[in-house]
Amino acid sequence: MKKNVLGIDIGGTKIFHAAVNENGEIEGGVKKENTPKTSKEIEDKLIQIINQYDVDTIGIATAGAVNLENNKILSSTANLPSGYADINFKELSKKDIFIENDANCAAWAEYKMGAGKGKNNCIVLTLGTGVGSGIIINGTLLKGKNGAAGEMHFKMSTDKKRKCTCGAWDCFEIYASGNGLKLTYKDLTGDGISTYEIIENAKNGDKNSQNAVKIWNEYIAQGILGLNNIFDTEIIALSGSMVQFADVEFIENYVNSYTVTTKTSVKLCALKNYAGLIGAALIAFDLRKLSIKSLREKF
Amino acid sequence: MKKNVLGIDIGGTKIFHAAVNENGEIEGGVKKENTPKTSKEIEDKLIQIINQYDVDTIGIATAGAVNLENNKILSSTANLPSGYADINFKELSKKDIFIENDANCAAWAEYKMGAGKGKNNCIVLTLGTGVGSGIIINGTLLKGKNGAAGEMHFKMSTDKKRKCTCGAWDCFEIYASGNGLKLTYKDLTGDGISTYEIIENAKNGDKNSQNAVKIWNEYIAQGILGLNNIFDTEIIALSGSMVQFADVEFIENYVNSYTVTTKTSVKLCALKNYAGLIGAALIAFDLRKLSIKSLREKF
Numbered sequence: 001m002k003k004n005v006l007g008i009d010i011g012g013t014k015i016f017h018a019a020v021n022e023n024g025e026i027e028g029g030v031k032k033e034n035t036p037k038t039s040k041e042i043e044d045k046l047i048q049i050i051n052q053y054d055v056d057t058i059g060i061a062t063a064g065a066v067n068l069e070n071n072k073i074l075s076s077t078a079n080l081p082s083g084y085a086d087i088n089f090k091e092l093s094k095k096d097i098f099i100e101n102d103a104n105c106a107a108w109a110e111y112k113m114g115a116g117k118g119k120n121n122c123i124v125l126t127l128g129t130g131v132g133s134g135i136i137i138n139g140t141l142l143k144g145k146n147g148a149a150g151e152m153h154f155k156m157s158t159d160k161k162r163k164c165t166c167g168a169w170d171c172f173e174i175y176a177s178g179n180g181l182k183l184t185y186k187d188l189t190g191d192g193i194s195t196y197e198i199i200e201n202a203k204n205g206d207k208n209s210q211n212a213v214k215i216w217n218e219y220i221a222q223g224i225l226g227l228n229n230i231f232d233t234e235i236i237a238l239s240g241s242m243v244q245f246a247d248v249e250f251i252e253n254y255v256n257s258y259t260v261t262t263k264t265s266v267k268l269c270a271l272k273n274y275a276g277l278i279g280a281a282l283i284a285f286d287l288r289k290l291s292i293k294s295l296r297e298k299f
Numbered sequence: 300m301k302k303n304v305l306g307i308d309i310g311g312t313k314i315f316h317a318a319v320n321e322n323g324e325i326e327g328g329v330k331k332e333n334t335p336k337t338s339k340e341i342e343d344k345l346i347q348i349i350n351q352y353d354v355d356t357i358g359i360a361t362a363g364a365v366n367l368e369n370n371k372i373l374s375s376t377a378n379l380p381s382g383y384a385d386i387n388f389k390e391l392s393k394k395d396i397f398i399e400n401d402a403n404c405a406a407w408a409e410y411k412m413g414a415g416k417g418k419n420n421c422i423v424l425t426l427g428t429g430v431g432s433g434i435i436i437n438g439t440l441l442k443g444k445n446g447a448a449g450e451m452h453f454k455m456s457t458d459k460k461r462k463c464t465c466g467a468w469d470c471f472e473i474y475a476s477g478n479g480l481k482l483t484y485k486d487l488t489g490d491g492i493s494t495y496e497i498i499e500n501a502k503n504g505d506k507n508s509q510n511a512v513k514i515w516n517e518y519i520a521q522g523i524l525g526l527n528n529i530f531d532t533e534i535i536a537l538s539g540s541m542v543q544f545a546d547v548e549f550i551e552n553y554v555n556s557y558t559v560t561t562k563t564s565v566k567l568c569a570l571k572n573y574a575g576l577i578g579a580a581l582i583a584f585d586l587r588k589l590s591i592k593s594l595r596e597k598f
Contacts, residue, residue, distance in 0.1 A: 065560065074561070121444045135529075137436060144531020145420045148560035154525025157456050158474075158518060168524065168557040175457075219457060225467065226453025230434075230529070232443020258467040261364070261447035262373070 005288070006053045007281030008046065009061040009102060009274075011035060012079030016274065017049050020059075020281035024113045030274060039083035043092065050093045057096045059284030060089060061105035061276035065148035070098040070287060074148055078165070096291070098284045104141055104150065105279030106239060106269070107134020112282050114270035115237035123233050124269060125152065126240035127220070130165065131173040135231065141283075152176070154226065156219060175219040178242050184219070185212035199245060217247045221254035224266065232261035239269035304587070305352045306580030307345065308360040308401060308573075310334060311378030315573065316348050319358075319580035323412045329573060338382035342391065349392045356395045358583030359388060360404035360575035364447035369397040369586060373447055377464070395590070397583045403440055403449065404578030405538060405568070406433020411581050413569035414536035422532050423568060424451065425539040426519070429464065430472040434530065440582075451475070453525065455518060474518040477541050483518070484511035498544060516546045520553035523565065531560035538568035 004019040004027060018030040033049070036042050050058060064077040064085055073085040089099050100108075107116075107124035116122035120139040126132035131152040135142040142149045153164065153171035162183055164171040174180055178195045185191070185198050189208050193201075202209035224236055236255075238246055252266035271278060303318040303326060317329040332348070335341050349357060362376040363384055372384040388398050399407075406415075406423035415421035419438040425431035430451040434441040441448045452463065452470035461482055463470040473479055477494045484490070484497050488507050492500075501508035523535050535554075537545055551565035570577060 075559075119444075137441065138439070140437070142436065142530070144560060145418075145533045145563075146531055146561045149529065149531035151528040151531075151559045153528040153559050154453060155455060155521050157458070158521055159456070159458075166557070166559045168559075171528075222454050222457055226470075227529075229450040229452040229470075230448065231441070232445055232448035232450075234444045258465070260374075260450045260452050260465045260467075261443060262445045264444075 004053075004055050005281040005284045006050065006055045006058045007061070007277040007284070008049060008058065009105070009276035009280060010042070010046075010063070010080070011102075011276075012063070015045065015049070016277045017053075018274070018277055019053055019055065020278055022285055024109065024278050024282050026274065026278070030277065035080070037081060039081050039087060042081070042084060043087055046092050050095065055095065057284050057288045058093070058098070059105075059280035059282070060097065060099040061102040061280040062099050063102055065146075065151075066099050066101045066104075067147045068143055070100055070283070073099070074146060096284070096288060098280075098287045100280055100283050101132075101134070101147075101150075102276045103132030104134040105277075105283060106132075106271070106275035107136060107279065108141060108283055109271050109275040109279030110237050110239075110269050111136045111139075113278070114275065115267045116235050119234040121231065121233045122235045122237060123227055123231060124237045124239065125176075125224075127176060127178075127238060127242040127246065128240040129178050131177050132240070137231070152223070154223070156223065172223040176216070176223055180219060181212060181216045181242070181245070184216045185209065188212055188215075195242070213245055216245075217250055218254070220246060221251040224251060225255045225258050228255050228259050228264045229261050233264055235265045235267060237267050237269045239272075239275065243268060303352075303354050304580040304583045305349065305354045305357045306360070306576040306583070307348060307357065308404070308575035308579060309341070309345075309362070309379070310401075310575075311362070314344065314348070315576045316352075317573070317576055318352055318354065319577055321584055323408065323577050323581050325573065325577070329576065334379070336380060338380050338386060341380070341383060342386055345388075345391050349394065354394065356583050356587045357392070357397070358404075358579035358581070359396065359398040360401040360579035361398050362401055364445075365398050365400045365403075366446045367442055369399055369582070372398070373445060395583070395587060397579075397586045399579055399582050400433070400446075400449075401575045402431030403433040404576075404582060405431075405570070405574035406435060406578065407440060407582055408570050408574040408578030409536050409538075409568050410435045410438075412577070413574065414566045415534050418533040420530065420532045421534045421536060422526055422530060423536045423538065424475075424523075426475055426477070426537060426541040426545065427539040428477050430476050431539070436530070451522070453522070455522065471518075471522040475515070475522055479518060480511060480515045480541070480544070483515050484508065487511055487514075494541070512544055515544075516549055517553070519545060520550040523550060524554045524557050527554050527558050527563045528560055532563055534564045534566060536566050536568045538571075538574065542567060
């Protein structure tokens with residue numbers, strides 16, 4: 001059996017891939033490709049990537065909820081072309097291929113070797129255009145009955161203030177994401193400007209922009225308080241493109257001031273851009289072991 | 300080893316106790332006592348109850364969060380006398396005594412033999428003066444890092460509309476509980492009347508009361524939608540004194556119309572008043588087995 005696993009992270013604009021060893025270390029560097037525009041081209045690209053590596057097992061981090069057998073995407077995926085969710089990943093190669101939701105992969109990597117290392121209960125939130133999450137309970141990924149668990153779509157208001165991308169109103173995602181910051185600024189000023197502009201203006205002393213960032217942090221803290229009351233978790237680790245504007249210390253203090261369970265810690269994630277790729281590979285290592293074990297038990 | 304376990308459910312006004320067999324069946328009927336007014340008297344009462352039964356293992360359902368070793372209450376308990384949380388349950392008898400939070404016990408009983416039977420992922424909500432919950436994930440009770448998980452204190456508003464009993468604002472509990480119904484009626488009319496009056500008036504055709512009940516059901520549905528998005532659970536089962544006013548069909552339809560995970564079912568609990576007692580006994584059966592197993596592994 002080959003020692004390493006190939007980890008692939010399929011994003012809306014880039015595909016990352018690398019050989020990963022059982023300790024989660026990348027061997028030989030990460031390669032990056034542009035994500036093709038059609039699902040057929042993505043399939044071809046994946047086959048081409050897989051053929052570059054001398055491995056018997058592949059772990060793929062993907063957008064969308066993934067089923068309990070780690071071979072099928074359950075839901076449509078907004079940032080990827082139509083037909084993508086129907087790709088039969090298992091048929092891309094005769095090698096063992098396991099897929100998992102990218103936020104779950106990132107959470108698994110943080111749990112195994114990042115901010116959540118040694119903590120059997122942790123939640124990893126990815127704050128970007130939307131909000132992703134992976135939840136670890138007693139050292140196991142929370143998947144739910146079909147594999148779709150961990151969606152950060154719980155209400156922050158009952159007053160139909162903000163329509164969420166999911167079709168419902170006022171989900172945590174539409175408050176804690178980059179879009180959430182934009183809408184918070186718009187609530188304050190009536191103006192619709194980009195996240196980038198808000199951040200730049202805040203740095204240059206604009207009070208409305210600074211206030212929008214402050215309120216956006218309060219929304220994040222309020223949502224995380226609810227999560228800690230539900231999960232009594234050891235750590236909530238934050239990542240994603242928006243995380244540089246999160247006031248981690250404020251959020252932790254807020255949560256621990258109000259929690260009715262027990263105090264938690266709020267930290268930045270440790271692994272940055274390659275958490276998805278590394279997590280996919282580490283999950284594939286575990287699933288390979290499980291499938292060998294179940295084969296041994298069978299014969 | 301004795302076959303049955305003694306199950307005890309310590310409530311704010313009554314203590315229930317009964318012998319329970321491994322199938323969760325009550326043998327010889329349930330006995331009821333008034334809950335004494337001081338923690339010392341409760342201790343004495345428990346010793347007296349325990350001495351009535353020919354068992355070697357006792358399971359106790361109690362208010363308050365319970366630690367991972369099932370022997371200590373972590374938090375203060377509003378409906379029980381001061382000093383109650385400090386009772387050393389293990390010292391009440393030389394028999395094996397295991398305690399667990401009452402909402403967790405009720406959830407475990409519903410999972411093992413009630414509305415959640417055969418469903419490895421379920422959430423049981425108790426709608427009463429407050430809101431309790433027990434959450435089962437892959438056939439295991441969600442306890443969190445210290446045992447306090449499952450608190451239904453996640454925000455329904457960011458606008459500081461309703462102060463919750465926990466000290467924070469606008470938790471699900473202060474919307475979905477009996478108190479939540481009272482405050483909903485007060486929002487509509489400015490008047491503070493009892494839950495009982497609201498329900499009576501609604502039955503007699505009062506539009507404000509009917510509307511309050513309708514909005515209260517919407518709040519419950521909105522909160523449960525969030526829970527299904529986080530957990531992708533198989534069933535959400537409702538119990539408690541307020542559940543008779545819950546519109547289960549409406550709630551299920553609402554949740555399944557908006558969920559971003561997969562459809563769930565919303566049902567009434569099956570076991571009624573003795574779920575806590577039965578669940579405590581069933582948990583004690585499991586913990587007795589575990590402790591025998593770990594002893595065998597040790598020696």
